[in-house]
Amino acid sequence: MLFPPTGLASQTRLFMWFIMRKLKHFLLLAGAISSFSWLGWTYRPVQAADTQPEPKQFFEKEVLPILQSNCYSCHGGEKKIKGGLNLTTREDLLKGGDNGSAFNEQKPDTSLLLEVVKYEGETKMPPKGKLSQKQIDTLAAWVKMKVPFSDKKGIASGTAHGPPVVDAKAKAFWSFKAVEKIEVPKVKNGAWVANPIDAFILSKLESKGYAPAKSADKITLIKRIYYALTGLPPSQSDVENFVKDTAPDAYEKIVDRLLASRHYGENWARHWMDLARYAETNSFERDGAKAYAWKYRDYLIKSFNEDKPYDQFIREQLAGDELPQVTRDSLVATGFLRLGLWDDEPADRELSYYEQLDDMVSVTGQTFLGLTLGCCRCHDHKIDPMPQKDYYSFLAFFHGVNGYGNGPEGIRHFVNGKVEPPPAPPRNDPKNPKKKKLDQMAYEQKLLELKNEIEALETKVGSQLVAGEKDDFKYEANRAHIVAKYIGKYVTQEESERYEKFLKERAELLKNPPEGGEPVMAVIEQGRTPRDTFILIRGMPAAKGAKVEPGFPSVLTDAKPNFPEVPKDAKTTGRRKVLASWIADPKNPLTARVMANRLFQYSFGRGIVRSASNFGYQGTPPTHPELLDWLAGELVKNNWHLKPVLREIVTSNAFKMSSTPAADMDRVDPENDLLSHFDMRRLSAEEIRDTLLAICGNLNLEKTQGPSIYPPVQKEVFQGQSVPGSGWGKSNEKDGASRSVFVYIKRSLAVPLLNVFDSPDPDSPCPVRFTTTQPSQALGMLNSDFINEEANKLAKKIRKESGDDAPKNVKQALQHALLRTPTEKEIARGVKLIETLQKEDKLSYDEAFRRFCLVVLNLNEVVFLD
Numbered sequence: 001m002l003f004p005p006t007g008l009a010s011q012t013r014l015f016m017w018f019i020m021r022k023l024k025h026f027l028l029l030a031g032a033i034s035s036f037s038w039l040g041w042t043y044r045p046v047q048a049a050d051t052q053p054e055p056k057q058f059f060e061k062e063v064l065p066i067l068q069s070n071c072y073s074c075h076g077g078e079k080k081i082k083g084g085l086n087l088t089t090r091e092d093l094l095k096g097g098d099n100g101s102a103f104n105e106q107k108p109d110t111s112l113l114l115e116v117v118k119y120e121g122e123t124k125m126p127p128k129g130k131l132s133q134k135q136i137d138t139l140a141a142w143v144k145m146k147v148p149f150s151d152k153k154g155i156a157s158g159t160a161h162g163p164p165v166v167d168a169k170a171k172a173f174w175s176f177k178a179v180e181k182i183e184v185p186k187v188k189n190g191a192w193v194a195n196p197i198d199a200f201i202l203s204k205l206e207s208k209g210y211a212p213a214k215s216a217d218k219i220t221l222i223k224r225i226y227y228a229l230t231g232l233p234p235s236q237s238d239v240e241n242f243v244k245d246t247a248p249d250a251y252e253k254i255v256d257r258l259l260a261s262r263h264y265g266e267n268w269a270r271h272w273m274d275l276a277r278y279a280e281t282n283s284f285e286r287d288g289a290k291a292y293a294w295k296y297r298d299y300l301i302k303s304f305n306e307d308k309p310y311d312q313f314i315r316e317q318l319a320g321d322e323l324p325q326v327t328r329d330s331l332v333a334t335g336f337l338r339l340g341l342w343d344d345e346p347a348d349r350e351l352s353y354y355e356q357l358d359d360m361v362s363v364t365g366q367t368f369l370g371l372t373l374g375c376c377r378c379h380d381h382k383i384d385p386m387p388q389k390d391y392y393s394f395l396a397f398f399h400g401v402n403g404y405g406n407g408p409e410g411i412r413h414f415v416n417g418k419v420e421p422p423p424a425p426p427r428n429d430p431k432n433p434k435k436k437k438l439d440q441m442a443y444e445q446k447l448l449e450l451k452n453e454i455e456a457l458e459t460k461v462g463s464q465l466v467a468g469e470k471d472d473f474k475y476e477a478n479r480a481h482i483v484a485k486y487i488g489k490y491v492t493q494e495e496s497e498r499y500e501k502f503l504k505e506r507a508e509l510l511k512n513p514p515e516g517g518e519p520v521m522a523v524i525e526q527g528r529t530p531r532d533t534f535i536l537i538r539g540m541p542a543a544k545g546a547k548v549e550p551g552f553p554s555v556l557t558d559a560k561p562n563f564p565e566v567p568k569d570a571k572t573t574g575r576r577k578v579l580a581s582w583i584a585d586p587k588n589p590l591t592a593r594v595m596a597n598r599l600f601q602y603s604f605g606r607g608i609v610r611s612a613s614n615f616g617y618q619g620t621p622p623t624h625p626e627l628l629d630w631l632a633g634e635l636v637k638n639n640w641h642l643k644p645v646l647r648e649i650v651t652s653n654a655f656k657m658s659s660t661p662a663a664d665m666d667r668v669d670p671e672n673d674l675l676s677h678f679d680m681r682r683l684s685a686e687e688i689r690d691t692l693l694a695i696c697g698n699l700n701l702e703k704t705q706g707p708s709i710y711p712p713v714q715k716e717v718f719q720g721q722s723v724p725g726s727g728w729g730k731s732n733e734k735d736g737a738s739r740s741v742f743v744y745i746k747r748s749l750a751v752p753l754l755n756v757f758d759s760p761d762p763d764s765p766c767p768v769r770f771t772t773t774q775p776s777q778a779l780g781m782l783n784s785d786f787i788n789e790e791a792n793k794l795a796k797k798i799r800k801e802s803g804d805d806a807p808k809n810v811k812q813a814l815q816h817a818l819l820r821t822p823t824e825k826e827i828a829r830g831v832k833l834i835e836t837l838q839k840e841d842k843l844s845y846d847e848a849f850r851r852f853c854l855v856v857l858n859l860n861e862v863v864f865l866d
């Protein structure tokens with residue numbers, strides 16, 4: 001038989017195929033040779049046993065079993081079929097589905113059927129895993145025959161679509177199996193291995209005959225680790241000190257310092273906010289505020305900085321009000337379940353309530369388990385082995401939770417270690433009718449304003465002090481005396497009087513807090529008696545089906561929840577605590593895997609499983625499954641502490657690789673699935689804003705908690721709101737330059753700079769940030785008021801430091817932005833630009849240099865790592 005080669009162009013193949021077909025008869029008749037190979041084609045004489053199989057028999061014997069076991073559950077039978085595609089008859093296959101015909105009669109090799117089974121396009125079938133090469137070759141041969149079907153009635157009837165089968169085969173899927181202890185592989189180049197992570201990556205590279213990329217240079221490396229751990233750029237002095245430090249543990253010392261920095265918690269809290277669909281408003285027309293939502297953000301920052309064990313982190317967010325010891329933080333943590341959309345004027349209140357429950361089920365399943373549970377609210381899951389019953393059994397854990405509201409339904413007060421309902425509204429002082437008591441929100445806002453004013457004056461004095469007096473100034477009791485001592489030197493008389501006034505106001509507020517303790521946005525349940533839960537046909541509350549009890553996804557466990565007896569005075573059912581304990585159990589096959597993958601993802605820029613919140617059949621299989629399980633095991637081994645595992649990841653040689661691929665790797669492995677080099681990445685929206693502020697010397701790092709800040713937004717942006725400007729406050733210049741993690745997130749109004757650089761849509765969890773390249777990014781970076789003001793500040797700062805010397809000015813501007821010494825060519829180009837602007841556009845030197853600074857802030861090297 002003759003087999004066409006795969007390496008030649010199609011036209012060449014067809015021509016040579018024609019020639020070889022003609023030669024075949026001559027060679028057979030001549031009998032000169034028994035076989036030959038040429039240009040990758042093989043010829044051998046056709047024996048009697050080599051006769052081509054009859055097409056219909058080939059279909060019945062070879063093709064049909066593949067379709068029945070892999071395709072007909074979604075694309076066969078008499079019920080509704082997936083994507084409109086039915087594969088049970090030739091007519092239906094030719095007709096195709098939502099994406100068109102599955103077979104191309106003119107060019108069979110380009111048929112959609114082959115594209116999807118080869119995993120070459122966006123759609124990959126079957127979703128539970130790629131077919132074997134033998135099966136793919138069988139389907140390719142069938143397509144080449146022009147997809148014959150059998151005439152036997154019923155032979156291709158397939159399996160009628162029904163509830164997903166949850167059997168031993170389904171439970172054997174890689175992510176549903178228990179995490180097993182993994183042995184670290186042995187490698188040839190042991191010198192490259194800094195820790196086990198390197199061994200797993202190098203082992204796979206060596207098995208393919210490849211080698212890892214070279215190490216990144218020190219400037220690249222320090223920028224990479226600063227952004228990975230803190231989301232901020234290093235300072236110039238940080239870079240210079242690291243480059244000069246020749247100690248063997250110089251890098252490890254930086255890692256330990258950054259892991260201990262409070263900026264670490266701010267950065268990793270932002271990652272979790274993506275997963276928690278964090279926003280401070282409800283969406284819909286009015287998009288009203290979620291009171292005290294910012295306390296959940298502060299809880300995240302504190303938790304990551306304290307390296308709170310991940311299993312405790314889970315329990316607090318799902319059931320912090322049901323724990324044996326309820327704390328203020330555990331109560332705040334339950335805000336995780338309150339962050340979703342809320343319609344304050346629903347047409348159907350019962351349906352609206354189930355929308356809230358669906359949000360809780362979906363975000364819990366995706367965030368902690370990597371399961372798309374929300375897909376089976378209205379019907380059985382179309383892909384994963386999860387029947388609709390599993391969804392409602394899972395929902396039953398949350399069915400005691402009351403619907404959210406902006407009043408008592410959404411707020412609880414923490415009073416002397418106890419959770420209490422909201423108190424009555426604040427009353428006026430009867431002795432002084434003009435004096436009104438502040439409610440808690442206004443009270444905390446006023447305290448924050450006073451704190452900022454006091455700290456600004458104290459910083460002004462404290463920065464000038466030296467030696468022992470500087471140490472004395474650390475104690476609050478000494479500050480007023482020291483400030484007064486330096487009136488006329490470090491502060492004016494007016495500033496001193498304002499300082500004393502602010503201190504008195506703060507002391508008075510602290511003596512008279514609002515009644516009722518501290519309010520927080522938290523989960524509230526109806527009481528100890530749970531509501532009955534029914535399967536809702538098509539997800540509609542008006543069409544209740546069979547009653548269900550709380551239960552875990554059947555593909556993961558056969559165990560039933562064990563609910564302890566609920567005390568008579570309990571305010572909750574206790575069900576969420578049972579669910580949280582099951583999710584946080586080290587034996588759960590998904591929890592540790594999903595979080596270990598996220599640690600890797602936020603360090604390397606991509607996960608071992610790229611579909612970070614979908615570990616089901618349609619998710620992307622892990623590129624390094626053994627490494628993923630090893631990391632999951634390490635997470636549990638370290639008592640669920642994240643920092644030790646994260647430290648292991650970022651101190652690996654794999655993390656230190658250059659982003660330049662070794663020879664041919666970009667062709668051989670364009671997606672870098674083998675991790676032969678470090679992926680170049682663009683900074684996130686928040687990192688870009690914080691970096692621009694840092695370059696220009698304006699980033700305010702003093703804010704560590706409290707109500708969110710409001711960066712300036714142009715009035716044109718407000719026109720998209722039903723009430724332009726509604727719900728957007730105004731921060732002073734200093735507060736407005738705080739880190740982006742503290743920016744107020746309003747669902748109906750996104751800060752333009754963050755929005756254009758792909759900040760997440762907070763309406764749903766965001767497991768992976770998209771990175772787009774679009775004209776509005778360049779236009780915004782060149783023309784926005786924010787960027788132009790920052791360029792002006794940078795220009796003034798540099799002019800103050802280095803005068804009117806153009807080469808010096810250019811060099812300093814580039815050093816500030818790029819954190820490296822610019823080349824002479826780069827300096828010369830900058831000087832030439834300034835001279836051209838002065839000569840041709842008649843600009844002053846000040847304006848020409850400001851525009852050069854604007855160009856510097858727009859350099860790719862500013863917003864791209866490596």
